[in-house]
Amino acid sequence: MAKTQTRYKCQSCGYISASYLGRCPNCGAWNQFEKEVQEVKKASTKQTASRLISATGLNQAVNLSKVKAEKESRIPTKFxxxxxxxxxxxxxxxxxxxxxxxxxxxxxxxxxxxxxxxxxxxxxxxxxxxxxxxxxxxxxxxxxxxxxxxxxxxxxxxxxxxxxxxxxxxxxxxxxxxxxxxxxxxxxxxxxxxxxxxxxxxxxxxxxxxxxxxxxxxxxxxxxxxxxxxxxxxxxxxxxxxxxxxxxxxxxxxxxxxxxxxxxxxxxxxxxxxxxxxxNPSSIFLDERLPNSTGSCVAVSLEGTRPILAEVQALVAPTAFGYAKRTTSGIDYNKAALLLAVLEKRGNLMLQNQDAYITTTGGIKLTEPAIDLAVVMAVSSSYKNAEIPSEDCFIGEVGLTGEVRRVNKIESRIAEAEKVGFKRIFIPKFNMQKKFASLGIEVIPVATVAQALKLVFG
Missing domain, CATH: 3.40.50.300 (P-loop containing nucleotide triphosphate hydrolases)
Structure with a gap:
């Protein structure tokens, strides 16, 4: 009879152990080892397929400069x-x-x-x-x-x-x-x-x-x-x-x-x-936006190569307990906590005794750093009880010192905002270009969070 070999393999990372382990030493996952029984095969003396191919010269090492790049053919669907x-x-x-x-x-x-x-x-x-x-x-x-x-x-x-x-x-x-x-x-x-x-x-x-x-x-x-x-x-x-x-x-x-x-x-x-x-997903996320409301701001996010305009909503209310509550939906919790700390330190907003609820509408999840400025403005709007003009949208990553940092593919983001019908767009100062002055949308560069707050709320 053929000999068999028993081993245990982690289902999460594929780590192999000779005995069962409760915790994987490679990935740290618990209770992921599964028993596998394999038949031990003797080494074959026959040539493998790869050796046969190499012997015929069909699979040899080739200098990269001599390789012909062939573009893969694609079959387009109706979707x-x-x-x-x-x-x-x-x-x-x-x-x-x-x-x-x-x-x-x-x-x-x-x-x-x-x-x-x-x-x-x-x-x-x-x-x-x-x-x-x-x-x-x-x-x-x-x-x-x-x-x-x-x-x-x-x-x-x-x-x-x-x-x-x-x-x-x-x-x-x-x-x-x-x-x-x-x-x-x-x-x-x-x-x-x-x-x-x-x-x-x-x-x-x-x-x-x-x-x-x-x-x-x-x-x-x-x-x-x-x-x-x-x-x-x-x-x-x-x-x-x-x-x-x-x-x-x-x-x-x-x-x-x-x-x-x-x-x-x-x-x-x-x-x-x-x-x-x-x-046109941008129109989907903005169709039900309530005009003249506080705590609402539009972010221009980039998903892959597609720019999407999504609404970020924030509600800031005094806390009833000694510890302020932070709740997020569609936005990373740690990112939201960081931006609230930046607002308190660099924007002079007393948020330590305020509960903050931040969400994105339509069920979309926004993860890229370019939505930071929109989150900051939505929280500030709710805290000040002052509305943001419905024709404004925001792009920019916010740093710990309160600076608004540059983002990539700014042209496509501005073009999407202009196509949807926005009149003003706030972008990082270091993304500003002279050609933006001739666009049908007003492009306003900002360098810091404090500057953005002053331009919008005065």
Whole structure:
């Protein structure tokens, strides 16, 4: 009988140990080690595929200056928002991972996309969670019930592999990766080893057969893809489909993309007939803005290469206890606490005895430093009970000494604000250029938080 070897692997980082450990010494995660039993194979005397390729001269070291750069071909979809996130379209032979909370709309999104691609390409939709009749009912509701895609409800990777070899599709969807089973492994379905081996097999199929494979994966409570972290390093592109359960809007953003820029976002709206593209997200976040209200300010944020105007709201009220409360939604808590401290020290606002509530509207999350000035102005507006003109918007990173620091891609931000209809925009002094004087929007440079407060509130 073949010899077997028992080892324990961390599901978070892939660290291997000869014995079980409660805490991973590599990543520090607790209770993440899983037992794996492997068959010990003797070293083969036959040439491997790589050696055979090297012997024929097909895979040799090449000087970088002599390598011919070939631009990858892309297949554009009918969803311009998806094309934007992927970097212009789908790259043949790529492996794309789409993660998101259960019920957020991942299957709906992929069904709509694959239905449009099935008009000109052969598409195979592999479902491990639903039957063919269930998918048919959803497709009829979405208006794509007459699509020419192929449905295959299966979880066994051996059968899926044979089906791909027989059908030879151009696109494959795996829904979801946590339900797929590699029969050669003894571990249970959905475990870290199963997810890792299935993904490895799918990557092999995608690269060898030049088949584009979309893999759907659920996320954990912490917001990470369920399974080992190494899963995200194996695929070509990682997309997250997110949204607030209380809002109809969904955001598809790229965390990793080997064929385009990361951190790009695409906006969708969930309707009864499926997902609808939102081509102008700035208007969505500003439509319900209340005029002549205090504590409201518009920030010009950059998500990937797309500028978005979003409303930042703040409410400052005297605290009823000895310790002032800070609450945020859509903005990092530590960032908000830092900006409040800067306001108190550099803006002469007595906030230590004031509760502060800061949020972004529409369920969007703003993380880049360029929104700092808008947060500062919203808090100041609520504290002073003085409104900010509805035609004003703000860009700038705020430092600990109260300075307003430069940001990148200032031209595209100003152009978006002008397109939406704003009359004035406050930007960092070091971003100011002479050509801005001829624009249809007044560009006002500010060097410090104190200067910005004086210009707006007097």
């Amino acid at each position: 311009t928002e998806l094309n934007r996130v992927l970097g212009g379209g789908i790259v043949p032979g790529s492996l794309v991972l789409i993660g998101g909370d259960p019920g957020i709309g991942k299957s709906t999104l992929m069904l709509q996309i694959m239905a449009t691609l099935a008009d000109d390409h052969k598409v195979l939709y592999v479902s491990g969670e639903e039957s063919a009749s269930q998918i048919k009912l959803r497709a009829d509701r979405l208006g794509v019930g007459n699509s020419g895609m192929y449905l295959y409800p299966e979880t066994n990777m051996n059968n899926i592999r044979d089906q791909i070899d027989d059908l030879k599709p151009d696109f494959v969807v795996i829904d979801s990766i946590q339900t797929m089973n590699e029969p050669s492994l003894d571990s249970m379905v959905g475990s870290a080893s199963q997810v890792r081996e299935v993904t490895s097999e799918l990557m092999h199929i995608a690269k060898i057969d030049q088949i584009t494979i979309f893999v759907i994966g659920h996320v954990t409570k912490e917001g990470a893809i369920a399974g080992p972290k190494i899963l995200e390093h194996m695929v070509d592109t990682v997309l997250y489909f997110e949204g607030d359960e209380h809002h109809a809007y969904r955001i598809l953003h790229s965390v990793k993309n080997r064929f385009g820029a990361a951190n790009e976002i695409g906006m969708f709206e969930m309707e009864n007939t499926g997902l609808k593209e939102v081509t």
